[in-house]
Amino acid sequence: MPDADRTDSLSIAVIGGDGIGPEVVAEGLKVLDAIGGSGGPKVSTTDYDLGAQRWHRTGETLPEGVVDELRQHDAILLGAIGDPSVPSGVLERGILLPLRFALDHYVNLRPAKLYPGVASPLAVDRVAPNGIDFVVVREGTEGPYVGNGGALRVGTPAEIATEVSVNTRYGVERVVRDAFARAQARPRKHLTLVHKHNVLTHAGHLWRRTVEEVGAEFPDVETAYQHVDAATIFLATDPGRFDVIVTDNLFGDIITDLAAAIAGGIGLAASGNINPDRTTPSMFEPVHGSAPDIAGQGKADPTATILSVGMLLAHLGHDAEASRVEAAVAADLAERGDTTRTTAQVGDATASRL
Amino acid sequence: MPDADRTDSLSIAVIGGDGIGPEVVAEGLKVLDAIGGSGGPKVSTTDYDLGAQRWHRTGETLPEGVVDELRQHDAILLGAIGDPSVPSGVLERGILLPLRFALDHYVNLRPAKLYPGVASPLAVDRVAPNGIDFVVVREGTEGPYVGNGGALRVGTPAEIATEVSVNTRYGVERVVRDAFARAQARPRKHLTLVHKHNVLTHAGHLWRRTVEEVGAEFPDVETAYQHVDAATIFLATDPGRFDVIVTDNLFGDIITDLAAAIAGGIGLAASGNINPDRTTPSMFEPVHGSAPDIAGQGKADPTATILSVGMLLAHLGHDAEASRVEAAVAADLAERGDTTRTTAQVGDATASRL
Numbered sequence A, B: 001m002p003d004a005d006r007t008d009s010l011s012i013a014v015i016g017g018d019g020i021g022p023e024v025v026a027e028g029l030k031v032l033d034a035i036g037g038s039g040g041p042k043v044s045t046t047d048y049d050l051g052a053q054r055w056h057r058t059g060e061t062l063p064e065g066v067v068d069e070l071r072q073h074d075a076i077l078l079g080a081i082g083d084p085s086v087p088s089g090v091l092e093r094g095i096l097l098p099l100r101f102a103l104d105h106y107v108n109l110r111p112a113k114l115y116p117g118v119a120s121p122l123a124v125d126r127v128a129p130n131g132i133d134f135v136v137v138r139e140g141t142e143g144p145y146v147g148n149g150g151a152l153r154v155g156t157p158a159e160i161a162t163e164v165s166v167n168t169r170y171g172v173e174r175v176v177r178d179a180f181a182r183a184q185a186r187p188r189k190h191l192t193l194v195h196k197h198n199v200l201t202h203a204g205h206l207w208r209r210t211v212e213e214v215g216a217e218f219p220d221v222e223t224a225y226q227h228v229d230a231a232t233i234f235l236a237t238d239p240g241r242f243d244v245i246v247t248d249n250l251f252g253d254i255i256t257d258l259a260a261a262i263a264g265g266i267g268l269a270a271s272g273n274i275n276p277d278r279t280t281p282s283m284f285e286p287v288h289g290s291a292p293d294i295a296g297q298g299k300a301d302p303t304a305t306i307l308s309v310g311m312l313l314a315h316l317g318h319d320a321e322a323s324r325v326e327a328a329v330a331a332d333l334a335e336r337g338d339t340t341r342t343t344a345q346v347g348d349a350t351a352s353r354l
């Protein structure tokens, strides 16, 4: 269990997972070591074997007891979970989502920043002349992710399948308050709520009212609203308008992939599954998946994982070290050009800057 | 009620609606007239006054009887519905969605094509060297749009709000079959299912199984699957991979706005709310909204409405006329450059090419 104060030794639980997960995590750990070797906190790690292989071997996803052990750490670093040999949903709903729910990671934090030297699929000169630099606060424990769906008469012409999105004032208020605090700490102090309240009226009005009410505590933060469909347009045509976005679990899933794409690709997108109350360890992971097609070839870009390590350090109060990691990544990206490097080469180059 | 065979006189119900709706619809009708004046079907129109003004005046959204009258027409042309003076959801869930549901518009058809001369926010040379030309078949009568949400203890700290996505084999199968038929009629014969079956497992597996099973009837159509989050990445980084996309109501709402953005903007995006069984009139409308900020200024681009008129003609069997409308729009777009023209000037220029 992490302490609210920063400590000079960190115990990190490491879940490499599937596909490229272990490869990119190895580079993230290199960077953590380099931080420790240059005045930062010393890190001890414990590996947890979770993912497709364990499931095939034992039928287990997240065994009883593992969550209890994870709770003893200051933070968790996760690579990726998922493999085509496992039926869809089994690992996602057996490991990844249960971890987020069990550890009450209600803030899923996903920055989108276009670093110098990185190519965006957008015509940036035209549509983002002032750059891209925003962060999405995605709710992590409610919405359509709660697993409250069901099905009747499966496989017959009369089949009906439902999915239920659950939204509580308790759940919405805490993530909205966190988003306001993050907006307040940034120079622009701007928060956009993304939802679809003209169709999903019950959930939408709960979100809207909550933003209005919590906003009264943050009079210096300006707020805006976008329907999720319109938000995708602005992400493509004017991403510079966004500073902090707060949104529900599913909308957040969708727009953070788009945000990653416009900010140079999923290979660079970091994320934190955060419990701001610090009653449990937070979990940091690249937004990308396990990419089984390139696993084991040393081709995966570990940058997203390294940036996730930076977020881990920031969450644990090591802001100076977090800034050093981000600066090292930024310097590496600026010089990267068209060179093709291996996973380890990117990790080594970044670590050597620290 | 439209006949399956094309007729040489068309009776069209016209709903101008709110904001820029009436302005853009006027240009669409100009184009329909020009078609009629140059060998195409003769059109008679009936105006229906629905939208914010009527709601303010009478409290009515979609009065009893209007739907019955609409049913007597061959098709419906709609501008836009929505105004900030009306509480969110009232008009959407009082007019637009009830029309789609009452008239069983289960295929919401949204082409995305980047015409020569049109600027995309994407760096097209790099990410779409072979152009953008796909069509989204969005389910129109199910999913999270059914209005089956609810809320308890509203306004208290214990508030809970739910939204239910309803998916039936009946509803999924018919839209999937339509999408396969559309894919089969296109040169590439490729269909992508977009969903999120690793999280929304019940609905997702229904969609997946249905695509597999209906696919057996279309052995020459190649299929692919993308999670909705990944689909937004590919829409930004490699839109040329898509030919036909089939997806649920909410995912379709989101990705068609993004599709419109990358194909040159919402000012060009046409749509059809289609009942392929032709038991009811289909409804054609621009994807954009009522844009109250520019209403009444003659600034709105009527191109999306004009292209929607083209889709209306195609749906009613007038393929040659539909192609003429699209060609006129394409020619206008190619020559448009940076000139600023009024709504009427664009309509006149397009009509005069017919």
Ligand SMILES: CC(C)[C@H](C(=O)O)[C@@H](O)C(=O)O
Pocket: A092, A096, A253, A287, B198, B199, B229
């Ligand atoms: C793998 C999947 C369950 C997960 C999600 O939907 O949250 C992923 O897409 C993500 O964004 O972290």
Ligand SMILES: CC(C)[C@H](C(=O)O)[C@@H](O)C(=O)O
Pocket: A198, A199, A229, B092, B096, B253, B287
């Ligand atoms: C206005 C709204 C209800 C509508 C929808 O969500 O379907 C619109 O966004 C659209 O895409 O036609």
